Amino acid sequence: MxxxxxxxxxxxxxxxxxxxxxxxxxxxxxxxxxxxxxxxxxxxxxxxxxxxxxxxxxxxxxxxxxxxxxxxxxxxxxxxxxxxxxxxxxxxxxxxxxxxxxxxxxxxxxxxxxxxxxxxxxxxxxxxxxxxxxxxxxxxxxxxxxxxxxxxxxxxxxxxxxxxxxxxxxxxxxxxxxxxxxxxxxxRASLVPITVQPDRKAQLAELSGIACDIAATAKGVTFQEPMLFTHRGVSGPSILQITNFWQPGESLSINIAPMLSLDDLMSIRQHSPKKSYEGFLSTLLPKRLVELIKTEFPWLTERSAQTSNEQIETLFGYLSNFDIAPNGTEGYRTAEVTxxxxxxxxxxxxxxxxxxxxxxxxxxxxxxxxxxxxxxxxxxxxxxxxxxxxxx
Ligand SMILES: Cc1cc2nc3c(=O)[nH]c(=O)nc-3n(C[C@H](O)[C@H](O)[C@H](O)COP(=O)(O)OP(=O)(O)OC[C@H]3O[C@@H](n4cnc5c(N)ncnc54)[C@H](O)[C@@H]3O)c2cc1C
Missing domain, CATH: 3.50.50.60 (FAD/NAD(P)-binding domain)
Structure with missing residues (x-):
């Protein structure tokens, strides 16, 4: 011995x-x-x-x-x-x-x-x-x-x-x-990618590989950093960070346009009435993401002057609480920590x-x-x- x-x-x-x-x-x-x-x-x-x-x-x-x-x-x-x-x-x-x-x-x-x-x-x-x-x-x-x-x-x-x-x-x-x-x-596994519900997975998988700055919020804590769409769901610094606070079943808010306020969106109509919201969003978000948003809001291609307050408010709600339908995490297989x-x-x-x-x-x-x-x-x-x- x-x-x-x-x-x-x-x-x-x-x-x-x-x-x-x-x-x-x-x-x-x-x-x-x-x-x-x-x-x-x-x-x-x-x-x-x-x-x-x-x-x-x-x-x-x-x-x-x-x-x-x-x-x-x-x-x-x-x-x-x-x-x-x-x-x-x-x-x-x-x-x-x-x-x-x-x-x-x-x-x-x-x-x-x-x-x-x-x-x-x-x-x-x-x-x-x-x-x-x-x-x-x-x-x-x-x-x-x-x-x-x-x-x-x-x-x-x-x-x-x-x-x-x-x-x-x-x-x-x-x-x-x-x-x-x-x-x-x-x-529990943490600093880990989030998986999404099967019906949302197919839609979001179309965005796989693109990254954008988002704000992820759970339990009153917010991280504003990039998010990456993956084949299984979402990852990237903001998502990994939020898993220290969020767990499946709890509320998670993803704002995909944290730089925008409702006033900013409304003001497009006044300042650029001939410009479409599609054109405006394309200056802020990846093209493929804008395409996805367009499937929900076909009027995005119209001139902004033709849009109603209600439409803009609904769009703002959609962007600031983007539904990723989280259902879990990738677990210990890919987590950075416990x-x-x-x-x-x-x-x-x-x-x-x-x-x-x-x-x-x-x-x-x-x-x-x-x-x-x-x-x-x-x-x-x-x-x-x-x-x-x-x-x-
Ligand atoms: C993919 C990945 C990326 C990461 N990137 C970063 C980063 O960039 N920055 C950062 O700060 N942190 C990062 N981390 C977290 C960081 O690696 C850990 O927090 C850190 O290594 C923990 O150190 P530790 O000594 O406690 O454990 P570990 O470094 O995990 O060491 C534990 C050791 O114990 C041994 N061991 C386990 N069980 C047994 C057993 N039964 N018998 C004998 N030996 C055993 C293991 O083989 C291992 O060598 C990352 C983690 C992962 C998984």
Whole structure:
């Protein structure tokens, strides 16, 4: 049996960060992962270029049943701290949208930095390792694996959430948490495309591939960003963002012309009486979308002077509450994150140690902390991994 100070379960974003931080403190650390490669989600993230942090990351960008939990770690390990780390390794990166930092070339460059840190720190990485059993006994934890048994003082659960099972995601972290008496808050796929009802699907599929700026609103929260029509429904930043707030069966409002007020629409008649509403909408929306709207409002081709107030009001209602007939999401198969997870009320926000079982720690996405789209989820992985790494 191998005796070590720290076992980290999961060689993903938070696990690698935690392992290097703890090993730099002189702790003997081993990282165990069942996958054949470390950091698979890092490699596939941000379209292969990993949106590795957001310079504006603040507690308001995270959802949790216990919203105060993330404050301390985000403060102790900021986006700038992570940027300082990647700068030391000479990573080339770009700010693709305000605050959102992506690798200039490839997510692999970022993963290489983390693996270099793990190597320099002296932490040991064991891949292709199946975890059979975890037993807590007299202040120590025994982990039985396909590569033998390991005994440690501190066990860090960094096994992530349920999204993309084909990349190695499992609910193992939740099982360990439950085994030691933790409460798991209901989990659901998030930052995920929305599927639409079958009768609407055929119509919207005609628009597949086109994108437009929309405002998506659910539970009083609005995201004004692009939406993309797909063969299955809708996706794009605004849609992914809203799935952190919306769930099937609840109300979801999609405004496909958020830049337009009813007054703007009405004023077309006064300013351009000879112009058609079709012509006007074509300056704002993709052509194929205007074609679809025309099937509902054939009068769009007429001169605007001939339209009635009622027609314009109906058109405005149609645009500002565009019916996508949502019926669900694509689920964990394509989701970026898992909402819910280990209840943070039973975990220390300072050390990340379980309040149910001393010596066991939870970090990263397995916890009930979920960020918005835009680099926030990785920042949570780095911050929670770093902070726990100072105590394990
Ligand atoms: C397609 C996609 C794109 C994304 N893009 C971004 C982005 O650009 N920016 C951003 O901030 N976030 C992004 N995310 C979210 C981000 O990847 C996660 O929030 C982050 O990786 C969570 O880190 P973690 O360490 O908690 O878990 P993970 O990085 O998922 O690591 C968990 C590790 O545990 C291992 N593991 C799981 N179960 C077991 C088991 N039973 N035994 C042994 N090992 C196990 C896994 O193999 C994995 O290596 C994206 C996610 C996806 C799926």
């Amino acid at each position: 191998d005796k070590v100070d720290v076992i980290v379960l999961g060689a993903g974003a938070s696990g690698l960060m935690c392992a290097a931080t703890a090993a730099y403190r002189g702790r003997k650390v081993v990282v165990l992962d069942h996958a054949n490669k470390a950091g698979k989600k890092i490699l596939m993230s941000g379209g292969g270029r990993c949106n590795f942090t957001n310079m504006d990351a603040a507690p308001k960008h995270f959802l949790s049943d216990n919203p105060h939990f993330c404050i301390s770690a985000l403060h102790r390990y900021s986006a700038q701290d992570f940027v300082d780390l990647v700068d030391r390794h000479g990573l080339e990166y770009v700010e693709k949208a305000p605050g959102q930092l992506f690798c200039e070339h490839s997510a692999k460059d970022l993963l290489d930095i983390l693996l270099t840190e793990v190597e320099w720190s002296g932490a040991e990485l064991k891949l292709n390792t199946k975890i059979h059993q975890v037993e807590c006994q007299e202040g120590k934890t025994l982990v039985k694996t396909s590569q033998g048994d390991f005994l440690c003082d501190s066990l860090v659960v960094a096994t992530g959430g349920l999204s993309i099972p084909t990349m190695g995601a499992t609910g193992f972290g939740y099982e360990i948490a439950q085994q030691i008496g933790h409460d798991i808050l209901p989990t 909402l819910g997870g280990v209840n943070t009320k039973e975990v220390s926000s300072k050390t990340f140690e379980s309040q149910k079982q001393p010596g066991v720690y939870f970090i990263g996405e397995v916890l009930d902390v979920t960020g918005w789209l835009g680099g926030y989820n990785f920042q949570w992985a780095w911050a929670s991994g770093f902070c726990a790494g100072q105590y394990v």
